[in-house]
Amino acid sequence: MVPVLLVVLVGALACSPVPPPPDSVGDYLERTLPEGFGGTVLAGRDGDITYCEGVGLADRAAGVPTTCDTVYDVMSITKQFTAAAVLKLEMMGRLRVSDPISVHLGPVPADKAAITVHHLLAHTSGLVEGLGDDYDVMSREDLLAETLASRLVSTPGAEFHYSNVGYSVLAAIVEKVSGLGYERFLARYLFTPAGMRRTGYVLPRWSPEQVAVEYDEAGVSQGRPYEHPWAADGPYWNLRGNGGMLSTARDMFRWHHALAGDVVLSPAAKRKLFTPHTRIPGRDEWYAYGWAILETEQGKVAWHNGGNSWSLANYARALPDGATTFWVSNQAYGEDWNLEDLELDLTRGILRRA
Template identity: 30%
Template sequence: MQKKLISLLIILLLNQYIVAAQHTEKQEVLIAKINTILENEINQSNIPGAVVLVKQGDVTLYKNAFGYASLNNFDNKRLQNPEKTTVNHLYDIASLTKVIGTTTSIMLLVDQGLINVEDPVCDYIKAFNTPDKNKITIRHLLTHTAGLIEWFPFYYYSNKRKDTYKIIDKLPLKYAIGSGRHYSDLGFILLGEIIEKVSNLPLDQFMEQHIFKPLRMEHTLFNPLKNETYNKITATSHGNPFENRMVTDASLGFKIDSLNPNQWNGWRQYTLKGEVNDGNAWYANEGVSGHAGIFSTVDDLQKVIDVLKNKGKLNDRQFISENTLDLFLTQDEFKNGLGWVMNNSSAYLKNAPKGSFGHTGFTGTSIAVIPKYDISVILLINRQNLGLLASKSYYNLNPIREKIVTSVLDYCDNKKN
C-alpha cells in the first residue's frame, strides 16, 4: 500500500513538473515573439525604444525595456550619448490619462454616490443648461457621444484651465447628441472640470489623493519637472509639429476657418522631456487636464489594471465596487464601455474575446486587458522622438500592437491545450 502511495506521489510530481515545463516553454515562446517584434522595429529605426509588461493573474509573464528613452535632438539628429530605456522610465501616457486618471476618478465618485453617469452635465456646469446642450449627460462625455467637436486649439485663446473650461462652454455642438461616437478630447476636459467641482480639489490633487497614493503609484503625476525626484523621463516630440500642422493643414480636418494660424506663436522650440506633449494640456490647461497630462511608469499603470482585473479589489479592500466596474465595462451600442474602448476591431484588442478593454495614447502608449484570460498588456513607445515621417505624420504603431496582442492571445490559447 505504501509503495503504491509513493508511486502515485511520484507520478503527480512528475505531471506537475511536466506542466510547469510546458508553461515555461510557452512563456519563452511568447517572450521570443515580443522580443523579435520590438527589436526588429528598433533595428529598422521605426521606433526609438519601448517598455512592455505582460501580466497574467499575479504572475508577471514578461517585463522588459528596449532601445532608447532619448535618441534624437531637436534637429532630429542622433544624440552623441542616447539615453537607454529602463523599465523605471516615466512616459507621457497621453490619452491613457482619460482611462487611468479621469475614468477611474469618475468611477470613484459614482461609488461614493456623488455623481451618476446619467446626470445631465448642466447639473455641474451651468453654461450647459441651454436648449442645445442640456440633454448631454456624463455618460455621453465618457462615451464620446455628446456631439462635441473632436479638437480645438484652446491655446490660441487661453493659458489657464479655468478659462479653457469657459471656452468649451461657448463652442457649438458639431453632431446630434447620442447619434454616434466621435472621439473628442473636449468631453474629457469637461469631465476633469466636473471632478474638480464635485470634489472641491484641483484635478491633479484629486487623483493624487484618491488614486495614486492609495494604489502606491509613487511614480505617477502631472508636471514631473516640478518634482526633482524624477530624473528618468522619456523624451517625446521635438516641439509640437503635428499640432502646428493641425491648425495649418486643412486636409487633416481640424483647421478652424475663423482662426488665423499666425495670431499665436508660442510653439515650443525644443525636445519635450517631462512636459506633456499635448498642446491643449500644456499650453491651455497648465499641464493638468482630464484628457492628457499624466506621466507614469509601466509598473504604476499595472496597479490600476490589477484593480480592474481583480473585480475592483485592492488587496483585501474593495477599491471600486463590482457594480461600478460592470457599469463601466459593459459594451454600448458603439461597442465601447464608459471611458474604455471595448471594440475588438481595434488593433490593440484585435480579435480579443468579449469583455476585453483597452485604450491608446498619441505619444505611443497602449493598454489591452483580456479578462477572459486574466491577462493584460501594457506597451509604452516614445515614437515621437524620431520626428515626423515624410508623410508629416508619426509612425503608425497599430501593426506592432496587433502583433503583440496576437502573440499574447496565441499564448493563452496554447496554454489551454
C-alpha cells in the same frame, strides 16, 4: 491627442483562436520590433508581471536606457483615469452619471442642456473633438466657456464622436464636485490605493533622467512631455483629463491589478466602467467609459491607446483570463517604419504570450 488611433485593433484581436505560441515575449519582441524602437513593454497575468523590459534609450543624448520604471506620457490612456474618478465620485454620492452637466457646471446653452455626464464618458455628447493644440495656454474656465460656445457636431446622445474636449470637461466636473484639483483627486482616491507612486502630472516630482525624451520621425528630440508649455500643476486644459498623464509600465500593471479587485472601484462601478455603451461606427467594437471593448473568440478585451506626433502607447486587458499588456514607445515613427502599422499585431502577440 490622436483619436483616429482608437479603432486599429479591430480584426486582429477578433480573429480565431490559435494555439499558444512556443516562444517567449522577449523572443517575439526581438523579431517583431523595428530597429530603432525605444520604449518599454510589459506583460502580466492576474497579479504577476511575466515580462517588463526596456528597449533602447530613454534619453539618447545622455545615454540613459529605458527600463520597466521609465516614465512616459501615456496620452489618451489618461481617459480611463478620468472615467474612474467620475465613478469614484458616484460611489461617494457626489454625482450620478445620469446628471445633466448643468447640475455641476451651472447654466448651459439650450443646445447643451441635454448633455449628461454619461454622454461625456461615452463620447456621445456631440461636443467637438478639440479646441486647439494640446499645449495651447488654456485655463479651466476658458475651456468651459469655449466648449459651451462651440457648435455641436450631433444631438446629445445620438452619435459617437470621439471628443477630447468632453474628457477635459469631465476633469473640470471632478474638480468642481470634489473641491480638489484633478490630479490631487486621482492621487488620493485612485493612485494611492492602487500603490501607484509614479503616476501623475507633477505630484510625483520625477528627476529628468527618469522621464523619457520623445523623438520625431527623423530622431530629433522633442523634449520631455512637461518641457512643452505646462501650467504649474500640469498641462493646460486642452490636454488635462483627456491626456498627458505620466506613468510607468510597473504602475500601469498596478492599475490592472487594482481593477481586478475592489481597492479602487466597487463591483458595480467596474461594471459601468467596462459596459459597452456606444457602438463605434463602422467597427465591431464598442466604447465603454475610457475603454474600448471588443468581443473576441477568446472573450472580452478592454483596451485603449494613445498617440501624439511622436509617441505611441497601447494598454489592453483580456478580461476573462487576466492577461494584460502595456507597451509604449518614445519614437512611434521612423523613416521607414510606423508603429501604428504594427500596433494591432504587437498587442495581440504580447497578450497571447503573457
